[in-house]
Amino acid sequence: MAELRESYWDADPSSGLIARDRRGGRYTAYIPDLICTRPLILSSELSTKAAAAERAIRKLGSGPGAKGLEGISRLLLRSEAIASSMIEGIAPSPQQVALAELAQDEEVRGFGDHARLVANNITVLRRASQELVETEFVTTEDVTALHSALLPGERHRGLREVQNWIGGSNRNPLEAEFVPPPAPEVEPLIADLVSYLNGSLHGPLIQAGIVHAQFETIHPFTDGNGRVGRAVIHTVLARRGLTPGAILPVSLVLATLTHRYVAGLSAYRYVGDPLAPNAVDGISSWLSTFVESAAIAAENASRLADDIGDLQREWTHQLGTYRATQGLREEPRAGSATARILQMLPEAPIMTTRTVQRILNVSFPPARAALEELADAGILTRKSVERGTTGYLASQILDLIGLAERRLASTRFDTRIARPQRSAPALPDERHG
Known part of the structure; x- marks a missing residue:
C-alpha cells in the first residue's frame, strides 16, 4: 500500500552553508502503489465526462480542419519544448519560433535565443515522441532516452540515484513540499509505469492522466521531470489512436490551471488502502481535473480548426479575385506551386523560395513566381x-496561433473575461505596432 517512509538527512557541518542548509533531520518520502495492480474506482459521472472528451478529441482528427491543426501542432505545443528550466514559461512569439524552425534548414535571422532553443526542442520532442508511438513496447530505456533527447545538456543521465524533492531548500528535503520515492524504489516503479503504459486497462484519457500523475509522483530524474512528464501524456494519447497528429494542447491548459493541477496531484498521492474513500476521492479529483483540461483543450483546438478553415476559404476567394484582375482564371491549376503552397501555409507559415523548392521539389522560377503571386x-x-x-x-496564421495561446493562458479561456495569467504571445496589433 502507498506509504510515507521516514528517513534521516545527514547534517553537513563542513559545507560552509548557512545553518539552515547544513543541518540534518527527519523527513518523509512518499512511495506510491504500483499502478498495474492497483484497483481503480471511477464514478459514472467521471467515466461519462472522459468518454465525451475522447469523442471531442477524435473529432479533431477527422473534421474539416484536421490537416491544418496537425500542421500547426508544433506551434501550439511549443511550451512543451522550452529547452531549459531557467526559461520555463517564457513564450517567444509564433513568428520567432517559425523563423527559428526555418533556420534549421536555411540561413535565416530575426529571432532570439529563446526561440532557437524552443525550435530545437520541438524537433527533438516530435522525433522522440514519434519513436515512442511507433515502438511495439515502450521500455524504461525508451523513457530515459526521451529524457536525454529533451535535456541534451543534463549531466545526470538515466534514472536518478539520489533523493530529490520539490520546494523548500535547495540543500535538503527537510522543509520540502513533496519528497518523491527514495532512489532504490525508482526503477521498479518506472518498470510498472511502462507496463501500464503499454496496456489498455483503462480508456486513453484515464490512462494518460494516471501515467502523468504517477510519473510526476515518482520524479525519476534529477531534472527535467516536467518536460518528460508532459511528453508522456502525448505518447499515451497517440499510441491509443486518440491524437495521431499530437494536436491536443492539454499541457497548456494544465499550465494555466496551476493551482488545480498541483492540488490534483497532491490529492492523487493517498496513503494506505487504495479502496479507502480518501484514496478513491483523491484519484478521482486528479482525473477530473485532467479530463476537464483535455475537454477544454479539445474545444479550443476545434475553434482554432474552424478559424483556420475560414481563413483558407477567405484566401481562396482573395486569390481568385486577384487573379481575375490579372486576366487569369480565378482558380490556380490543381497541382501548381501556388495551389500547393496555399494548402501548406498552416504547416509552414514562413517560407522562402528555397523552402518551396525543397518541400515541393520544384525549380526556382515557379517557386518564386508562386510566392510572389x-x-x-x-x-x-x-x-x-x-x-x-x-x-x-x-x-x-501566426496571429490565429497567438490568439489561441492567449485564450489558453486565460483562467477562463476567454481573454474578454480574464487576461492571460502566464506568458503568452502579444496581441497582433501590439506585435505589429
Missing part, C-alpha cells in the same frame, strides 16, 4: 530574413 494577392507578407533573402509570412 500570393504576396501580391495580400495572402503573404514579404520580410527580409537574411541578406538578399526574402521570407514570405502567412501572418494571419
